[in-house]
Amino acid sequence: MTQVTRSTGSEGHARPAAGSAEASRPRPILLIEDTPSLQMVYRSVLASAGHRVAVAGTAAEGLSRFRETLPNVVLLDLMLPDRNGLDLMQDMLRLRPETNVIVITANGSINKAVEAMRAGAHEFLVKPFDEQRFLGAVENASLAREARPARRPPPQPAGPAPVTGAFLGSSEAMARIHAKIRSAARSMATIFITGESGTGKELCALAVHDTSPRAAGPFIALNCGAIPQDLLESEVFGHVKGSFTGAIADKPGAAAAADGGTLFLDEICEMAPALQTKLLRFLQTSMVQPVGATRPRKVNVRIVCATNRDPLDAVRRGHFREDLYYRLFVVPIHMPPLRDRGNDVIEIAEAALSRFAAEEGREFFGLDAEVKALFRRHPWPGNVRQVLNVIRNVVVLNEGGLVTMRMLPDAFTDHPSPPEDLPPPSLPTTDEPTLDGLIGRTLAEIEQIVIEATIARHGGSVPKAARMLDVSPSTLYRKREAWKS
Incomplete structure (x- = not known):
């Protein structure tokens, strides 16, 4: 027979006072089964394995016993005389979401069991089942309940503040x-x-x-x-x-x-x-x-x-x-995209400047007005990741002070974004580039044609095209976003 680990009953609601005999006892397993003979069999098997058991024969009685005992594990027959077992399970999980419910169903009701799993059941048993399967399911539910990390209530944000400090942006x-x-x-x-x-x-x-x-x-x-x-x-x-x-x-x-x-x-x-x-x-x-x-x-x-x-x-x-x-x-x-977020780019850049400066042991005072203006009008094809790279470069290669234009990476200031009215290079009409279609084009245009054709050849998969071109997928993603801007 499977060795059963007993629940400690250390979490939950309405816990008995410390020092009482009840406080040291595990919570009972709640068995909700309307057939008296099965009640007796299930209860006997559980008791022989060392479990305390609370029994109910109807959904109404089961919900009442659930509120009284606050069990960690519930054995629930889905076919009850006064109510649908799934509805009862959902009521119990609303009251105590950490409860593990094992549903019991007849052989012809597998769909019901699957529905119960989707609704939050921990496991299901299909009748008939043997004693070892029965106790194994209870043991697994008890162990899962004990191993689960303690819940903490979600933080209650006030007003429109960001949900987390690392997720910046007030636009x-x-x-x-x-x-x-x-x-x-x-x-x-x-x-x-x-x-x-x-x-x-x-x-x-x-x-x-x-x-x-x-x-x-x-x-x-x-x-x-x-x-x-x-x-x-x-x-x-x-x-x-x-x-x-x-x-x-x-x-x-x-x-x-x-x-x-x-x-x-x-x-x-x-x-x-x-x-x-x-x-x-x-x-x-x-x-x-x-x-x-x-x-x-x-x-x-x-x-x-x-x-x-x-x-x-x-x-x-x-x-x-x-x-x-x-x-x-x-x-x-x-x-x-960052280009549609207004002043968020300044907020992100200044936060990154402060963090990177602390990491590198340097002292920076912010961005000067010219840098801020450039950051606001730049299209940022790499979005937030590109901002972080630019600021990291500034902090690593400069001693500190106010960030000025001369501190920005050469690749950033020497290659401004193309005018918005300049159309992108047209692609050849064939599925793949040909030599005739490439002659007379700039190297940048040829690169775009080859990359897009390779992606198309691989069914639109950027990672597969990246492997073919021997570059990282992120490189292709950044280039494609730059072409859209």
Whole structure:
């Protein structure tokens, strides 16, 4: 028989006074089952394993006992005489979200079990099941409950202040984003962040996490475009030792590592179609099955994803599953380019100047008026990332004082953005560049033609084109954004 670890009952509400006999006892497992014979069997098995058990035969009685005992684990039959078991489960989870509910259903009601998992159940048991399976499910639920990090309430922002100090910007566009983050962070809804490269999509995801009830849990970021496709499944879902060549030890994967917190999937549109199918299944069931494993396990993860591509265009091209898109695109947040954020560039630059100066042990006093004016009119094709690079260069190569034009990098001041009325170079009418189509063009125009043709040849995938051209994907993203400006 499976060894059962008993819950300590150290968290929760209405805890008995310290020093009392009740304070040291674990909370009972709540069993809600309307069939008397099954009540007796389940209760006997649990008691033999050392568990205290509270029993209820109806939904009304079950909710009453739930409020009395505040259990960490609930065993819930979905077929109750007075109410739908799913509705009861949702009421209990609203009262105490950290409760782990194991639903019990008949063999012909698998769809109900899957629906329960989507609604927040920890696990399900399909009748008939043996004693070992029954106690194993209870043990897993108890261990998961004890291992979960203590919750802390989300911070309560006052007025329109930014949701996090690292996520700067007081422009009207950013004020709308701060408001959306504060509203969405309290829910479990999936958030889909879009925007150009360098606009701060990961900082946005981190702000969602830090403002949510999951702030005490882990924040795990995974760049789907920077990992080889044949290793991506292992990175997301993990693997067991020996499951493939090079798997010398068990690896939990990002989804399991984010249990109790937030999983951030960057460049989601670069994910391979086969893995998109597995991600959709994970979103529907919250079950993780590492490569080579025989049994899945439940995790409690909030998904935030991001892309610098147009996700709907990726769907139309057949590169991204339509059903996965609609499953992920629940709360969209679009990060505006820095050129559309007014005075935010000065705020970001001055904050970066202060931070980098402290790191380098130097003293700077801010930006002079000419530099501020240049920063405001510059198109910043690399967005916030480019600002940080410019300021880091200034701090490293200068001793301090007020930042003036002469301190700025030569590459920044010597290559101003082209006039807005200058049209971009036209591309050849053929699918790929030809020598005749390149003769007479500037080197910059040829570079753009070759890069765009390579991306098109690889179905719009920037990471694949980058591998072909032997450059990093971020280089291509920055160049494409510069061509748009």
